[in-house]
Amino acid sequence: MHSQTTQSYKESYARSLTDPESFWAEQAAYIPWYSAPEQILSADEEGLTRWYAGGKLNTCYAAVDHHIEQGRGTQTALIYDSPVTDTIRRFTYNELRDEVARLAGVLQTLGVGKGDTVVIYMPMIPEAAFALLACARIGAIHSVVFGGFAPHELAIRIDDAKPKVILSASCGIEFEKVIAYKPLLDEALRQSAHQPVRCLICQRPMLRAELHPRRDLDWQEAVAAANPVACVPLDATDPLYILYTSGTTGKPKGIVRDNGGHAVALAYSLRAIYDVKPGEVFWAASDIGWVVGHSYIVYGPLIQGCTTVLFEGKPVRTPDAGTFWRVIEQHGVSVLFTAPTAFRAIRKEDPEALLRNKYDISSLRYLFLAGERCDPPTLHWLQEVVPVPVIDHWWQTESGWPMVANQMGIEPVPIKAGSATWPVCGFNLQILGENGQPLGANEEGYVCLQLPLPPGSLPTLWKDTPRFRQSYLSRFPGYYLTGDGGYVDEDGYVYIMGRVDDVINVAGHRLSTGEMEEMVGSHPAVAECAVVGIADELRGQRPIGLVVLKDGVEADEPHLEAELVSIIREQIGAVAYFRNALVVKRLPKTRSGKILRKTIRQIADGEPCVVPSTIDDPAILDEIRAKLMAHNIGHAFRFQAI
Structure with a gap:
């Protein structure tokens, strides 16, 4: 106490x-x-x-x-x-x-x-x-x-x-x-x-x-x-x-x-x-x-x-992945609060935490994480590296x-x-x-x-x-x-599982995929599109776009992708980390016309996926999976339909 x-x-x-x-x-x-x-x-x-x-x-x-x-x-x-x-x-x-x-x-x-x-x-x-x-x-x-x-x-x-x-x-x-x-x-x-x-x-x-x-x-x-x-x-x-x-x-x-x-x-x-x-x-x-x-x-x-x-x-490259440890030692930091993204970046560049050993961080009593969900691998790595409570x-x-x-x-x-x-x-x-x-x-x-x-x-x-x-x-x-989904276990512990709307979390930035869809859809070659947030090892999530071309339009896909990436960068900024816009023949929809964005995300993340009985054409999901795999995006190769 x-x-x-x-x-x-x-x-x-x-x-x-x-x-x-x-x-x-x-x-x-x-x-x-x-x-x-x-x-x-x-x-x-x-x-x-x-x-x-x-x-x-x-x-x-x-x-x-x-x-x-x-x-x-x-x-x-x-x-x-x-x-x-x-x-x-x-x-x-x-x-x-x-x-x-x-x-x-x-x-x-x-x-x-x-x-x-x-x-x-x-x-x-x-x-x-x-x-x-x-x-x-x-x-x-x-x-x-x-x-x-x-x-x-x-x-x-x-x-x-x-x-x-x-x-x-x-x-x-x-x-x-x-x-x-x-x-x-x-x-x-x-x-x-x-x-x-x-x-x-x-x-x-x-x-x-x-x-x-x-x-x-x-x-x-x-x-x-x-x-x-x-x-x-x-x-x-x-x-x-x-x-x-x-x-x-x-x-x-x-x-x-x-x-x-x-x-x-x-x-x-x-x-x-x-x-x-x-x-x-x-x-x-x-x-x-x-x-x-x-x-x-x-x-x-x-x-x-x-x-x-x-x-x-930044946590890395200023000048290296030991910067956070240096700041703790130099200023006698008692409590550090940052986003899991920061330590994912540090772990990527210094997986054995060798730079941590160069510094005396004995002043530190707690490490708090927030801004996005702390994935268990990052938590466990930090618990091994930092001799203080790591608190999400x-x-x-x-x-x-x-x-x-x-x-x-x-x-x-x-x-x-x-x-x-x-x-x-x-x-x-x-x-x-x-x-x-x-x-x-x-x-x-x-x-x-x-x-x-x-x-x-x-x-x-x-x-x-x-x-x-x-x-x-x-x-x-x-x-x-709150806009988030989650559950409480039998001991009263709260688990936040992610947004229930179209807002995604890119390295702590809350960004609207709906807003990005408006921007992608403004391109003269695009008939309709879907932007979804997929899992990203470093940033938590990142957006990708699927676009359907207007009838009669032929486009060089890499050139179109570059133009759409540029639109998002100019309108929102580099923080959006929008890097991929893939051309598909159709978007997966229910018979009532609702785009199955959750299903697209599950395919990209390699999660078990329940294909809704109301889908108008299940074959389109195979095309999207193949497209993601061809471009080495996400974890589509793990896709399982249940």
């Missing part, structure tokens, strides 16, 4: 469900409020759950200024470790406050205030963390767009968020390749109907950007001339940020996060799940473009008074923090390969059948959460409550539909 609490997991979990107001009132006491909440749990005028109504706080204050007032001003708050630029910089809480306060001053002089939106399109540099905190400091709502996204995707988000200001940088770095960001931003603004008042561009020495004379400002010059500003008191229910995630319609969903519930939930998670204490070093090896970066690079560790690591690099846990952009985990700060329990362990306190997880009936142990169904959702979860979508209700609450009244 750990010192965070004297209650067992089962006692804490039961109380969080039967008396949520008392439970979450206790957790709120860990946050510095300007004014205490008047209501712990309530509903707004639209009937949506709200936490801590009437409370006043500022998330930047809780993450930075408060710790200075508590005597932590000279403690290191942020470590910037960039093997791609051979740079390490450290910022104390005092220095972090000064950087953030001046950047907030720049935003205020540009007319940004409470309730205005700011889009952030930046690489993993300290200024990116400053940007989030500066927005939070003055009550502006930030929306970070992952730096790997193409102009089209950035433009969609600009038009939806309608930012007053965009914060960006001259370039990012992928391995040794310098990626110019400014041309991508310029093209996005050319495509978008909404135009910001100003763009603030952080000039990096390896590539300086040409600035638009009337629109763009030099970041460094503007910050140097700015006056620092104080934190602005905000309502607990005021939005902190918007983070876009793929939707099944192709239009991204703007996940909204509030200030109060978010701060309380993250502080609770650092104590109860990650078991990390103020002053310890917490490293989330992720990107600020993902929810992990928001929650566990910037806000969570700082709210807890930890030292956080901001890493610009599960959550989503929508939840903002873990929903299923081994709560190390309450009561560590035995690990089961393939399971993310037990539901986290506050999340009433249920497995439901097609008709909404609760299922028993080991029965696979829809993974749902009984309402109300705990603090930190999305209260709604950005300016689209009807879509929020339709996407998450309409399928099973009284429940939030």
Whole structure:
């Protein structure tokens, strides 16, 4: 039993469900409020759950200024470790406050205030963390767009968020390749109907950007001339940020996060799940473009008074597969959180973990994995390589923090390969059948959460409550539909088996295959198409396309494939990892016309496959299997029909 609490997991979990107001009132006491909440749990005028109504706080204050007032001003708050630029910089809480306060001053002089939106399109540099905190400091709502996204995707988000200001940088770095960001931003603004008042561009020495004379400002010059500003008191229910995630319609969903519930939930998670204490070093090896970066690079560790690591690099080739071990040793990392993809890449290049032996990683107490399902082979390899608990846990952009985990700060329990362990306190997880009936142990169904959702979860979508209700609450009244399928075993362990919609997970990126189908289908030679996610040893999943040509069209297949790959790369970005588009005579369909995407995926993955009795022509499956085998895609050679 750990010192965070004297209650067992089962006692804490039961109380969080039967008396949520008392439970979450206790957790709120860990946050510095300007004014205490008047209501712990309530509903707004639209009937949506709200936490801590009437409370006043500022998330930047809780993450930075408060710790200075508590005597932590000279403690290191942020470590910037960039093997791609051979740079390490450290910022104390005092220095972090000064950087953030001046950047907030720049935003205020540009007319940004409470309730205005700011889009952030930046690489993993300290200024990116400053940007989030500066927005939070003055009550502006930030929306970070992952730096790997193409102009089209950035433009969609600009038009939806309608930012007053965009914060960006001259370039990012992928391995040794310098990626110019400014041309991508310029093209996005050319495509978008909404135009910001100003763009603030952080000039990096390896590539300086040409600035638009009337629109763009030099970041460094503007910050140097700015006056620092104080934190602005905000309502607990005021939005902190918007983070876009793929939707099944192709239009991204703007996940909204509030200030109060978010701060309380993250502080609770650092104590109860990650078991990390103020002053310890917490490293989330992720990107600020993902929810992990928001929650566990910037806000969570700082709210807890930890030292956080901001890493610009990759797990391999920067310079080698020992980089993660080097960072742990050099900075004394206590807790590491990353995606299984990272360690699959490390294992591929260093299968015997010989580079691990070069470093002293005795500071490490836990290794957490999330972002995609941790396959048992990766888990078992890590358990042999790392002498600490290796903990798979599960959550989503929508939840903002873990929903299923081994709560190390309450009561560590035995690990089961393939399971993310037990539901986290506050999340009433249920497995439901097609008709909404609760299922028993080991029965696979829809993974749902009984309402109300705990603090930190999305209260709604950005300016689209009807879509929020339709996407998450309409399928099973009284429940939030996670979009994943899974089951709970006889010991209460939760197993997440994958999405039940068309969203796939490519190395932690949630991407819509439906959106990709629209793009592939836009090619003049394509009559119809299907894009499905297949298993990928390194990335978890990757998309492949099957296309049917229009009548009378003859196409050079390699040339067509290259064109379709280029379309996806230009419209979504390299992160999609779309590499194959195969021409077939027909797509497998039911007699009613539904494309059998699940069956295609099962063939590609070599899984046992039940061919639906309603299929219009079973022979087409043999053609697809032969096509996949001819191109050495997936594991079609293992295909078995049952």
